[in-house]
Amino acid sequence: MNSLSELSTDERIARLRLSRSHMVGPITFHELLAYFGSATLALEAIPELARRGGRSGRIRIASKSDAVKEMEGLEKLGGRMIFWGEAEYPTPLETIDSAPPVLSVIGHPHILEKSCVAIVGTRRASASGLAMAEKMAREIAFGDCVIVSGLALGIDGAAHRAAIQSGTAAVIAGGVDVPYPPEHRQLYQQIAEQGCLLSEMPFGVPPKMEHFPRRNRIISGLSLATVIVEAPLRSGAMITARMAAEQGRIVCVVPSSPIDPRAEGGLALLRDNATLVRNGDDVLEEIARMREEPLREPVIPAAPSTPPMPEAPQTDNLSDNVRDKIVSLLGPTPTTTDELIRLSGEDAHHVSVVLMELACAGRLRREPGQKVALLPQPQLNQNQNSDAHHHE
Secondary structure: OOOOOOOOHHHHHHHHHHHOOOOOOHHHHHHHHHHHOOHHHHHHHHHHHHHHOOOOOOOOOOOHHHHHHHHHHHHHOOOEEEEOOOOOOOHHHHOOOOOOOEEEEEEOHHHHHOEEEEEEEOOOOOHHHHHHHHHHHHHHHHOOEEEEEOOOOOHHHHHHHHOOOOOEEEEOOOOOOOOOOHHHHHHHHHHHHHOEEEEOOOOOOOOOOOHHHHHHHHHHHHOOEEEEEOOOOOOHHHHHHHHHHHOOOEEEEEOOOOOOHHHHHHHHHHHOOOEEOOOHHHHHHHHHHHHHOOOOOOOOOOOOOOOOOOOOOOOOOOOHHHHHHHHHOOOOOOEEHHHHHHHHOOOHHHHHHHHHHHHHOOOEEEEOOOEEEEOOOOOOOOOOOOOOOOOO
16 A cells, blocks of 8 residues: 555545646656655646657646546445545555556545456356356355456356345446446446446546446456356457556466357456456455465556656656657557666666656557657647557
């Protein structure tokens, strides 16, 4: 758990503003926060960072009034926000490299203190797949675990329903106040009353296609293991499985008939060394060691060292030669930050500052494995966060 456990009201508002600002995705959020020491100072520095990164136009910074309005709207529904670094922030999620800066929650977030297991799969599930999802959810929940899923039709819904009484958490693709799909409005309400609904998206935002991969990384990030029940090769469940593997979590597959297209994803995962499970006890056995040992420390990207004095928010005055040398090594093909340091001959501090500038300017794309690529001059939508996650 991060050392911070209590944030002032002003800092909470500033963190929400920072996370909702143009071009500031989770990774850049963490870099800015670590460098400047507070969201308030980071907000003041963004325009200059963006200018140095090559942005000529204005950059949208979320207003204080919008942040307060979002907080108050959530509170009226009985929900609240949990910020990265606060004591209630789920510890497993804190360890992923794109940990959401803020979670909007409705219901009972304390259930996430238990070990979590994700159960996901196709929306067009077979009768046997639905029955297996329900059986797995009941058996795993009986082992004192919380079932996490995405509230989708099919496998997700079956897993949630089977675990309502024992504890389930639904990660919403849009705003936490927007039930989706509409067919699951009643299930949404049941989870709000007995479990936990959570989202990183702004209050009131309807779900869009690009939101679902972001949601999936939270599902896997909360969970010690992700269980796949019926998943075609091209499906959201397969994205969740890939993210779970990237996050160092266990990927489990319930095998099904190889002639069913809904089995293709799971069979591919098994071929790539996922764990075959037959029942809930198999899953509980797989996560037993992880439940006893703490997860690895958070993989938040290292912030540039030697931050400026708090009373004078500013960034290093790098020479244009240094900046140009680092930028010239970047292109559309991703490269690691270690490679940038080696090839440029500059120290990690200088490289990190330049990458932070490019991110604020909307010219940096993040990829798995701390890889980065250069984007053309920004033509992004006003509300888009360029590094919110590499799967966006």
